[in-house]
Amino acid sequence: MNKADSEHMLGLLDEINYKLTENIENANLVLFNTCTIRETANHRFYSQLGIAGNRKKQNPNLLIGVGGCVAQDKKKWLQTNFPYVDIVFGTNNIHKLPELIQKAETGTKVCEIEEELPFDLPELPVIRQTKVTAWVNVILGCNFNCTYCIVPSVRGRERSRTPEVILKEIQRLAQEGFKEITLLGQNVTAYGYDLDPNYSKEKATFGYIPLDPQYSLAKLLRYVHDVDGIERIRFLTGHPFHVTDELIETVSELPKACEYFHIPMQSGDDIVLKRMARVYSVEKYKKMVEKIRIKKPNAAITSDFIVGFPGETQEQFLNTVKTVQEIEFDACNTAAYSPRPDTPSALWENQISEEEKNERLRYLNSVVNEVLERKNKKLLNSTVEVLVEGASQRDTSKLMGRTRGNIIVNFDPVGSLHAMTDLIGQIVNIKITKTNSWSMNGELIIDN
Ligand code: SF4
Numbered sequence: 001m002n003k004a005d006s007e008h009m010l011g012l013l014d015e016i017n018y019k020l021t022e023n024i025e026n027a028n029l030v031l032f033n034t035c036t037i038r039e040t041a042n043h044r045f046y047s048q049l050g051i052a053g054n055r056k057k058q059n060p061n062l063l064i065g066v067g068g069c070v071a072q073d074k075k076k077w078l079q080t081n082f083p084y085v086d087i088v089f090g091t092n093n094i095h096k097l098p099e100l101i102q103k104a105e106t107g108t109k110v111c112e113i114e115e116e117l118p119f120d121l122p123e124l125p126v127i128r129q130t131k132v133t134a135w136v137n138v139i140l141g142c143n144f145n146c147t148y149c150i151v152p153s154v155r156g157r158e159r160s161r162t163p164e165v166i167l168k169e170i171q172r173l174a175q176e177g178f179k180e181i182t183l184l185g186q187n188v189t190a191y192g193y194d195l196d197p198n199y200s201k202e203k204a205t206f207g208y209i210p211l212d213p214q215y216s217l218a219k220l221l222r223y224v225h226d227v228d229g230i231e232r233i234r235f236l237t238g239h240p241f242h243v244t245d246e247l248i249e250t251v252s253e254l255p256k257a258c259e260y261f262h263i264p265m266q267s268g269d270d271i272v273l274k275r276m277a278r279v280y281s282v283e284k285y286k287k288m289v290e291k292i293r294i295k296k297p298n299a300a301i302t303s304d305f306i307v308g309f310p311g312e313t314q315e316q317f318l319n320t321v322k323t324v325q326e327i328e329f330d331a332c333n334t335a336a337y338s339p340r341p342d343t344p345s346a347l348w349e350n351q352i353s354e355e356e357k358n359e360r361l362r363y364l365n366s367v368v369n370e371v372l373e374r375k376n377k378k379l380l381n382s383t384v385e386v387l388v389e390g391a392s393q394r395d396t397s398k399l400m401g402r403t404r405g406n407i408i409v410n411f412d413p414v415g416s417l418h419a420m421t422d423l424i425g426q427i428v429n430i431k432i433t434k435t436n437s438w439s440m441n442g443e444l445i446i447d448n
Contacts, residue, residue, distance in 0.1 A: 001184055002068060004135040006033045008094060009067070011125030016098045020127075024055055029063045029101065031087075034070035036150055038338040045070060053084045063087065063104050067094065069154040073341070075113050090114055091155055095122040117141075117159050123169075132389045132425045134178045138166055138220065139185035139192075144206040144239065146266075147277045148309065150340040151186050157204045158187060158194050163215065163223050174229030179425050180387055181224060183217070183235040189242035189263075191217040206241060206279065217242075218250040225254045231427060232256055232387060232404070237304075238263045240280045243288050252295035258404040259296040263288070264304035268323025269316040272309055275345070282323060289327055300330035300405030307364055308337045308357030311350040317360050321367050328375060330405055331438070332368045336361045369437045376407070376435035383445060384409065386430045388423045399423060401430075408439040415446050 009031065010020060021027050030052040035041040049066070056062045065087035066078055072090040079088060086104040089097060090113035100110045117140060128134055141156040142149075170181055185191060192215025193199065193208055213219075217235060224233050233256050240263050251257045263285075267273050270281050292299050305320060324332060336357035339346035352360075386401035392410040393400065399420060400410050411430050413420050430442035 001135075001137065001186065002033055002035050003129075004137055004184055005068070005091075005094060007126050007128050007135070008124040009033060009097060010127035012094070012097045013101075014127055015125060016101060018101070024052070027055075028059075028061060029065065030055070031065040031067065032070075034066060034068035036069040036073055036154065036340070038335060038340075040338070042070060049082060049085075053082065056084050063101065065089065065097075065101065065104070067091070067097070069150070072113060072154040073150065075111055079109075079111060086110065088113070092117045095124055116156055121159060121161055121165075123165065128178075130389065131176075132178060132387065133180040133182065134173050135182050135184050136166060136169055136173070137161065137185065138183045138217075138235075139188055139190060139194075142186040143190065143204055143208070144187065144241075144279070145277055147275065147344040148306065148337065148340065148346075150343055153342060155186055158185075158190055160192050160195050160215065162195065163192075163220055166220065167223055167227065170224055170227050170230060174227050177229075177425060179230065179427075180232040180234070181230055183220065183224070183233065185235075186237065187239050187242070188235045189217055189238035189244075189247065191215070191220055206239075209242070209244075216244070216246065218244065218246040221247075221250050221254060221257050225256050230256065232258050234258045234260055234406070236262050240265070240278075240285050240288055243292075245291065248292055248295050251299075258406070259292075259299035260302070260404060260406050261292055261299060262302045262406075265323070265327075266304060266306050267309065267312075267316070268305075268320035269312070272312055272316050272320075275311065276306075276309060282319070286323075286327065298405070300403075300407070301327070302331040302333075302406070303327075303329050304333045304335070305364065306335055306337050307360040308352040310337065310339075310345050310348040310352065312337075312352060317364075321364060324364070324367055324371060328371055329368070330375060330407075331372065334361060334364050334368060372437040373435070376437065376440060379432045379440065380435055381432060383429050383431050384440075384442070385427055386411070386442075387427050388425065390424055391420075401428070409442050410439065411442045411444055413444055415444060 034045045052064050063086045066085055067089045071088050075088050087100050088111040089100055092114040103110050139160045141158045142152050143158045195215045196210040265285050384403045386409045388399050388401040392398035398410050399413050409430055429445040431445055432440050432442045434441040
């Protein structure tokens with residue numbers, strides 16, 4: 001979602017004639033769109049901010065701006081500790097960026113943080129970094145209160161954009177030649193519930209699902225499915241609580257909806273899940289997986305896991321390992337627990353040592369890699385459908401794309417009747433010749 005926000009910032013900057021440069025020495029503005037989900041993200045930001053500060057010593061006219069979640073969370077601290085920062089703006093007033101920059105250009109220090117998004121969510125210009133796949137924000141914020149998570153305090157309560165506005169954006173993207181859309185939200189599976197006529201602030205809790213919802217992610221998928229030119233639709237990131245039967249059925253029914261479910265589980269132990277306030281049990285999560293696999297046996301189910309949550313015993317950690325092996329996820333993002341300021345679990349006394357967390361993370365990663373290697377091997381010599389996104393990052397004489405299950409496939413375009421660039425944006429069939437844990441290689445199948 002931060003990357004999607006950055007694309008909007010680029011669009012807003014373009015309106016006031018700021019263009020992107022790869023070289024800080026050519027820049028007259030350095031803008032940070034920060035993430036604070038883990039401490040490592042903060043550290044990276046502070047070290048880059050130091051580099052920009054040094055650059056400003058050589059070029060006093062250089063403007064430095066900080067937006068995103070760190071700015072939302074720590075505006076005073078930023079101003080006090082980094083006096084060379086000219087602009088501080090939050091996650092809820094990205095639309096004001098041109099105005100704030102123009103003010104800073106006059107030599108005024110600017111700090112503007114809004115606690116809530118404006119009532120009418122503004123439509124923002126955008127400059128996208130890709131030409132084939134596009135992110136579209138459909139819901140912002142999160143109503144859950146996971147005890148480790150800083151997102152609700154920096155992104156606020158759930159706010160959905162209306163289907164009409166979303167559709168207009170996607171129709172425009174289709175006209176521009178985009179083929180794949182990812183509907184985005186911190187909790188995308190809650191899409192639309194806050195648009196219900198009976199919704200109120202009191203109902204802005206994670207448990208609210210209208211009886212007969214007028215708006216839902218499943219319904220939105222159907223609208224988007226009707227847009228000519230769009231060939232694939234995904235959504236990110238879901239919460240198991242909101243993965244309804246309607247959603248599973250809709251994904252299995254709609255040919256353009258990729259059978260790809262990224263639904264973070266976070267732990268494979270019920271006690272830990274309870275302390276995380278994740279509001280589901282391991283059994284419930286497994287039932288959801290079963291339902292998805294009954295409807296779509298080849299569905300890719302991927303997850304996020306946190307290891308070393310405060311108080312997590314070795315046995316509880318091993319329950320996570322066992323669950324990863326049993327469910328056989330198609331990919332897992334894993335992270336050692338990182339205490340975030342002002343979240344309940346950061347204050348608990350039973351913190352796990354860094355050494356132990358890293359040891360658990362290493363072990364879980366080795367298990368995840370084994371599972372992925374085993375699963376991907378089954379695809380050897382099979383034919384998969386790949387949407388070609390561009391040149392492979394590893395070898396620019398090759399192309400890369402993704403399967404419907406979001407696995408990266410690199411392939412050689414040799415033998416194609418089309419020029420390499422003409423294949424970008426096409427869905428092609430690839431015979432898999434080599435598999436790794438996180439990507440595959442293959443050969444283009446030439447149609448006669
Ligand atoms: S559902 Fe996700 S974004 Fe929301 S509080 Fe929990 S971890 Fe954070």
